Structure formats: C-alpha cells, structure tokens
Amino acid sequence: MEFIYALLVQPFVDMYLDPLIFIETVIKGLMAGVLYSLVALGFVLIFKASGVFNFAQGVMALFAALTLTGIMEYMPDGLPKWLTVIAALGITVVIMILLAVIIERVVLRPLVNQELIILFMATLGLSYVLEGAGDLMWGSDVKVLDIGLPTDIWDIGGVYVEQLDVTAAIAAGSLVAVLAIFFTKTRIGRALRAVADDHQAALSVGISLQQIWVIVWSVAGIVALVAGIMWGSKSGVQFSLSLIALKALPVLILGGFTSIPGAIIGGLIIGLGEKVVEVFWYSVHGGAVENWFAFMLALAFLMFRPQGLFGDKIIERV
Amino acid sequence: MLYRETGQFKRNYAADQQLFPIFQDKILLAAILVVALAIIPFAINDYWSKAILLPFMVYALVALGLNILVGYCGQISLGTGGFMAVGAYSSYKLCTAFPELNLIFVILFSGGCTAAVGVLFGLPSLRIKGFYLAVATLAAQFFLIWMFNKVPWFYNYEMSQITAPPREVFGFLVSGPQAEPAAQYLFVLGFIIVFTWVALNLVRGRIGRSWMSIRDMDIAAELLGIRPLQTKLLAFAVSSFYIGMGGAIIFHIWLGTVEATEAFDILQSFFVLFAIIIGGLGSVLGSFLGAAFMALMPVGLKVVLVDWIGMVPVTAKHIEFMLVGSLIIFFLIKEPHGLARMWQITKEKLRLWPFPY
Numbered sequence: 001m002e003f004i005y006a007l008l009v010q011p012f013v014d015m016y017l018d019p020l021i022f023i024e025t026v027i028k029g030l031m032a033g034v035l036y037s038l039v040a041l042g043f044v045l046i047f048k049a050s051g052v053f054n055f056a057q058g059v060m061a062l063f064a065a066l067t068l069t070g071i072m073e074y075m076p077d078g079l080p081k082w083l084t085v086i087a088a089l090g091i092t093v094v095i096m097i098l099l100a101v102i103i104e105r106v107v108l109r110p111l112v113n114q115e116l117i118i119l120f121m122a123t124l125g126l127s128y129v130l131e132g133a134g135d136l137m138w139g140s141d142v143k144v145l146d147i148g149l150p151t152d153i154w155d156i157g158g159v160y161v162e163q164l165d166v167t168a169a170i171a172a173g174s175l176v177a178v179l180a181i182f183f184t185k186t187r188i189g190r191a192l193r194a195v196a197d198d199h200q201a202a203l204s205v206g207i208s209l210q211q212i213w214v215i216v217w218s219v220a221g222i223v224a225l226v227a228g229i230m231w232g233s234k235s236g237v238q239f240s241l242s243l244i245a246l247k248a249l250p251v252l253i254l255g256g257f258t259s260i261p262g263a264i265i266g267g268l269i270i271g272l273g274e275k276v277v278e279v280f281w282y283s284v285h286g287g288a289v290e291n292w293f294a295f296m297l298a299l300a301f302l303m304f305r306p307q308g309l310f311g312d313k314i315i316e317r318v
Numbered sequence: 319m320l321y322r323e324t325g326q327f328k329r330n331y332a333a334d335q336q337l338f339p340i341f342q343d344k345i346l347l348a349a350i351l352v353v354a355l356a357i358i359p360f361a362i363n364d365y366w367s368k369a370i371l372l373p374f375m376v377y378a379l380v381a382l383g384l385n386i387l388v389g390y391c392g393q394i395s396l397g398t399g400g401f402m403a404v405g406a407y408s409s410y411k412l413c414t415a416f417p418e419l420n421l422i423f424v425i426l427f428s429g430g431c432t433a434a435v436g437v438l439f440g441l442p443s444l445r446i447k448g449f450y451l452a453v454a455t456l457a458a459q460f461f462l463i464w465m466f467n468k469v470p471w472f473y474n475y476e477m478s479q480i481t482a483p484p485r486e487v488f489g490f491l492v493s494g495p496q497a498e499p500a501a502q503y504l505f506v507l508g509f510i511i512v513f514t515w516v517a518l519n520l521v522r523g524r525i526g527r528s529w530m531s532i533r534d535m536d537i538a539a540e541l542l543g544i545r546p547l548q549t550k551l552l553a554f555a556v557s558s559f560y561i562g563m564g565g566a567i568i569f570h571i572w573l574g575t576v577e578a579t580e581a582f583d584i585l586q587s588f589f590v591l592f593a594i595i596i597g598g599l600g601s602v603l604g605s606f607l608g609a610a611f612m613a614l615m616p617v618g619l620k621v622v623l624v625d626w627i628g629m630v631p632v633t634a635k636h637i638e639f640m641l642v643g644s645l646i647i648f649f650l651i652k653e654p655h656g657l658a659r660m661w662q663i664t665k666e667k668l669r670l671w672p673f674p675y
Contacts, residue, residue, distance in 0.1 A: 053449040106647070107647055107651075110651040111650065111651060114650075114654075116448065116449075117394065117448060117449075118650055118654060120394075120448075120449055120452070121591075121595055121646065121650060122646070122647050122650045122651075124588065124591070124592075124646065125592075125642075125643040125644070125645070125646025125647040125650070126643060126647065127643070128588075128639050128640070128642050128643030128646065129639075129640050129643030129644055129647070130643075131639055131643075132636045132637065132638070132639030132640030132641075132643060133636075133640055135636045135639070136633065136636040136637065136640065243584070246456065246584075249453045249456065250453060250457075252453075253450060253453055288464060288467075288468065289464070291460045291463075291464050292457060292460035292461040292464050295453070295454075295456050295457030295460055295461065296457050296461060298453060298454070298457070299442060299454045299457045302442060302445065302446045302450060302454060303442060303445060306445055306446050306450065
C-alpha cells in the first residue's frame with residue numbers, strides 16, 4: 001500500500017506542492033535531452049545516408065572534444081582567446097574531415113554490400129580504435145574544456161537555469177536548421193537524400209557513393225564536435241563521455257532512426273522523463289535510475305511502435 | 319599428408335554422424351584432453367591459474383553462450399555483462415541460503431536463473447530485430463547492474479561487494495581464498511568439457527538448424543514451419559544459461575569477490591562480443607579461439623610492452639584498445655568467419671601439403 005502510494009500519489013502531490021522544483025526539473029530534463037539529441041543527430045545523419053548504424057558516434061564526440069582540448073593546449077600563448085578558440089576549432093574540423101576520409105577508405109569501402117549488422121560491428125571496432133587513439137594522443141585524464149561559453153546561472157523567478165544549457169539548446173536548434181537547409185536546398189543535400197532513398201538508383205543517376213559517404217561522415221564528425229564541446233564544457237572531457245553517448249541510442253529508438261526531428265523530440269522526451277522520474281519517484285527506486293530509465297522506456301516503446309515515432313515503416317519481404 | 323582422410327571409410331550411420339569423424343581430429347582432441355586433464359593440473363600454479371587459464375576457460379564458456387545467440391540464432395545482444403551478473407548474484411544467494419548445496423548444483427541452478435531472466439529480456443526479440451534488439455539488450459545490461467547495486471536483498475544486506483564463501487567439491491576446496499589452483503582448474507574444466515559437448519550436439523541437431531534458419535532469414539524460416547518465438551526464446555534461454563554459469567564461475571572460482579558495476583559492466587559485454595567476432599560467429603571452436611585470443615592478448619601485450627619495452631601501463635592499455643578495435647575491423651573485412659575459418663583453411667591446405675596442385 002505504501003509502495004503504491006509512493007508510486008502513484010506522492011510524486012504528483014510533490015509536483016503540486018512545489019511547482020518551482022517541478023519546473024526546474026522539467027527545464028533541466030529538457031536541456032539534458034538537447035544534449036542527447038545532439039549525439040543522436042549524428043547517428044541519424046549517417047543512418048539516413050548509408051544505412052550504417054554508427055556505434056562510434058559517441059566516441060567520435062569524445063575524440064573531437066579531446067582533440068580540441070589537446071590542440072588548445074599546444075596553441076602559442078600570446079594569442080587572444082577568441083583567436084585560439086577559432087583556430088583550434090578550425091584544425092579540429094579539418095581533423096574530423098580527414099577522419100571521415102580515412103574511415104570511408106579503410107572501413108566502409110571494403111565492406112560495401114555486406115550485411116548491415118557486419119557494418120554495425122565494424123563501427124563497434126572503430127569506436128575502440130578512436131578511443132584508444134584519442135587517449136593515446138592526448139592522455140586519458142579528465143580535461144577541462146573552456147572555449148569561452150557562458151557558465152553563469154540565471155535566476156528566473158526562483159527557477160535556476162544554467163546558461164550553458166541554453167547555449168546547447170541554441171546550438172542544437174541552429175544545427176538542425178542548418179542541416180534542414182543543407183538537406184533540402186543544396187545540390188549535395190539532394191544527392192544525400194537520393195542515396196538515403198535508394199543506393200542503386202542514386203548510383204544510376206551519377207551520384208558518387210564514396211563522395212557522399214565522406215561528406216556524411218564529415219558532417220557527422222562536425223555534429224560530434226558540437227556535441228563534444230557541449231558535453232565537455234558541462235562535465236569535463238573524459239572517458240565516461242562515450243558511455244553517456246550510449247544514451248543517444250534509446251533516443252533514436254524513440255524518435256526513429258531516419259528522422260531528424262525524431263532525434264530532437266526523442267531526446268527531449270528521454271531527458272525530461274529521466275529527470276522527472278529521478279527526482280519525483282526517488283522514494284520508489286532509491287536513485288541512479290538515469291543509467292537505465294531511457295533504455296527501459298525505449299524498450300517499452302518498441303513493443304508498440306517498432307519503427308519509432310517518426311521512423312519509416314518497417315516492411316519485410318522474403 | 320599430415321591431414322589425409324583417404325582410407326577412412328564409414329560403414330554405418332553412427333560412424334557417419336560422430337562429432338569428430340576424421341581420425342586426425344580424434345588424435346588432436348585426445349592429445350588436448352590428455353594435456354588438459356593429466357599434465358596441466360600438476361604443473362599449474364597460482365599465477366597461471368588466475369591470470370591465464372581461468373580467464374580463458376570462463377570467457378570460453380561465456381563466448382560459447384553468446385555465440386549460440388549471436389552466431390547461431392542471429393540475435394545481437396549487448397547484455398552479456400548483465401546476464402553474467404545475474405549468474406554471479408544468484409549463485410551467491412543460493413550459496414548463502416543453502417550452505418549444504420554442492421557447488422556444482424549452485425552453478426547449474428544459477429545458470430537456470432539466468433536463463434529465466436534471459437527469456438524475459440528476449441521476449442521483445444519477436445517484435446524487434448537487428449540493432450533495435452541490440453539497444454533493447456542494453457536495457458538489460460544497465461537495469462540488471464543497477465538492480466544488483468540498489469536492492470540490498472541481493473547482497474544479503476551487507477556490503478554491495480559480494481564475497482564467495484569457501485566450498486568443497488568431492489573433498490577439495492574449490493572456492494574461497496585458500497582454494498587449490500589445480501582443484502579450481504579441474505572443476506571449471508569439467509564444466510567446459512560437458513557443456514562444450516552439449517553445445518556441439520545442440521547446434522548440429524534440429525534445434526541448432528532451426529536457430530540457423532532464423533538467423534539466415536526469419537520470415538522464410540517462419541514459412542518453413544519454424545516457430546520464431548519459441549526458437550528465439552530457446553536461444554536466449556540456452557545462451558543465458560551458459561553466460562550465467564560463466565558469471566557464477568567468475569564469481570566463485572576466478573575472482574572470489576565481485577562488485578556488479580566493476581566486474582560486469584558494459585565493457586564486459588563488448589569484450590565477449592569481440593571474442594566471438596574474432597573467433598568466428600557461428601562456430602563452437604571459434605568461441606574457444608576467440609576467448610583464448612581476447613584473454614591472452616592483454617597478458618601478452620603487457621609482457622611485451624610493459625616488461626620488455628618498459629612502456630607505462632596506461633599507454634599499453636590504450637594500445638590494446640586500438641589493437642582490439644583494428645583487429646575487429648580487420649577480421650570483419652578479411653575473414654568474417656574469424657579464426658575458426660582460418661583454422662579450417664589451414665586444415666584444407668594441410669590435406670595437400672607438401673604437394674599442392
């Protein structure tokens with residue numbers, strides 16, 4: 001009886017009695033969700049264009065953030081801060097594009113026409129390589145990433161909002177907008193959508209698959225960089241970043257693997273859900289549900305809608 | 319020359335259907351068994367047991383389990399660590415609740431518990447496939463580990479780190495800090511031999527064939543009259559049974575004390591998955607080769623990089639990561655059927671050696 005009360009009644013009483021905390025939790029959850037969406041976005045991009053489920057996306061975010069901090073350490077001291085940041089960002093972007101080229105050459109090209117599950121496992125291997133390489137080059141201790149993002153806390157009528165979270169939200173929003181324009185208005189974007197639709201048809205009208213893959217992985221690398229910057233500024237650049245990024249997977253399942261808006265909305269739902277459950281149902285579970293709540297939510301969701309909220313319907317043929 | 323089947327005739331059905339039909343294979347197997355049963359137990363010491371033999375054997379058992387699910391039935395699972403934890407904690411509960419119970423039964427029962435949990439988490443596999451299922455099994459991984467940390471009943475309301483109580487089997491102490499390495503080794507070896515034999519027979523019979531048809535194309539298999547739900551759930555159950563026994567053995571024999579978040583985290587799941595990819599998906603021999611590779615490579619790398627070259631252990635660890643990752647990609651590109659397939663090719667070559675056409 002007590003348990004049922006704690007499960008079904010108490011949380012709502014708490015929400016009603018303390019609306020400020022509720023609002024703060026909701027905002028925190030939404031902001032965390034934005035960060036998940038940022039990682040999920042990279043997944044969706046690659047999945048749409050090549051059908052590859054890129055498990056290494058989280059590690060790419062870690063790798064990008066590590067590279068950025070590493071380069072910033074090696075920058076000459078006399079330069080003004082903004083110049084250092086921009087130069088380091090530029091070099092990191094170039095490195096991520098190079099990485100995309102290497103991945104296409106070494107991993108994807110030999111595996112063309114293999115089953116998707118093989119490609120998935122290859123990206124698992126890739127995630128180990130990137131993680132080892134990143135740590136080997138830049139060291140594995142926790143690093144502070146400071147590129148001058150605002151870190152203060154706003155107090156809006158008793159509700160505390162971190163400026164960093166707002167920045168992340170703005171970054172995610174603009175990223176989606178830019179990607180949407182890129183996908184619908186540019187020549188390359190149209191080619192990308194063609195490839196996503198049907199590889200062979202795209203090939204037959206003269207679109208180079210290899211070129212498209214390099215572009216997609218570069219874009220995913222840059223998205224990973226943005227995600228890495230946001231996560232890194234929030235909690236330091238460290239190994240656990242790649243594990244946090246695993247949470248982008250349930251986000252994908254909720255939103256559907258092929259939908260960019262799905263990635264955003266899925267991220268928001270997951271972030272919101274886990275924060276609210278963590279805070280208001282604390283007496284039921286005793287804490288630390290953030291580790292698994294997202295996965296369980298996705299699992300429950302899958303039972304009813306296997307393709308996700310916005311995903312394409314799964315059609316199976318013999 | 320070395321490997322010639324000429325003149326080995328099969329005169330009845332029993333001879334045709336034996337597990338190792340080729341005479342040379344029988345000799346090899348007998349030699350391995352003699353070394354494993356009669357020589358190693360007398361030569362074993364604590365370092366060899368704890369650092370090399372036990373990890374290899376335990377991971378071979380777990381890899382065998384995962385290979386049944388991934389390699390034979392085609393259902394990707396990333397929840398191996400969680401299932402191993404179920405095995406470890408249920409064996410701890412059984413062992414402390416029934417102190418009289420023989421450790422053999424404790425390990426078998428904890429395998430059974432894990433099979434039940436595996437079936438539970440395998441239920442979604444009917445509706446969801448491929449990577450979707452992989453993500454769903456991640457739910458098992460994270461949820462189970464959290465549960466073993468949070469619910470005090472599982473660790474008997476003491477510390478969340480559980481310790482294996484000393485237990486004797488046939489008068490020999492096999493578990494606990496004072497256990498004899500040779501007794502521990504033989505105990506685990508017994509499990510390995512029995513359950514490898516079971517697995518070999520499972521995968522070549524009706525059940526194994528139905529798993530493979532589900533793996534190759536589930537809709538077509540369904541049309542052939544194979545029931546997907548039962549087949550998949552059976553694969554989950556058998557696989558989790560093996561993995562649970564592996565987890566129980568890790569806890570009782572190899573490590574002695576475990577803490578769920580450290581001993582059975584997601585890296586363990588990847589570790590075992592990599593072992594079967596490198597060893598060979600859908601091959602019993604491959605599980606052993608892969609487990610040997612994954613368990614021995616860190617030891618070998620440590621000897622070479624840290625002891626000989628004098629590298630910092632952390633750097634050696636990073637190189638190990640890169641090496642494992644590159645090997646995965648290498649194997650997927652060059653030899654998707656892994657070390658087991660390489661061994662098969664070697665055997666084919668040995669047939670003609672030294673006079674190839």
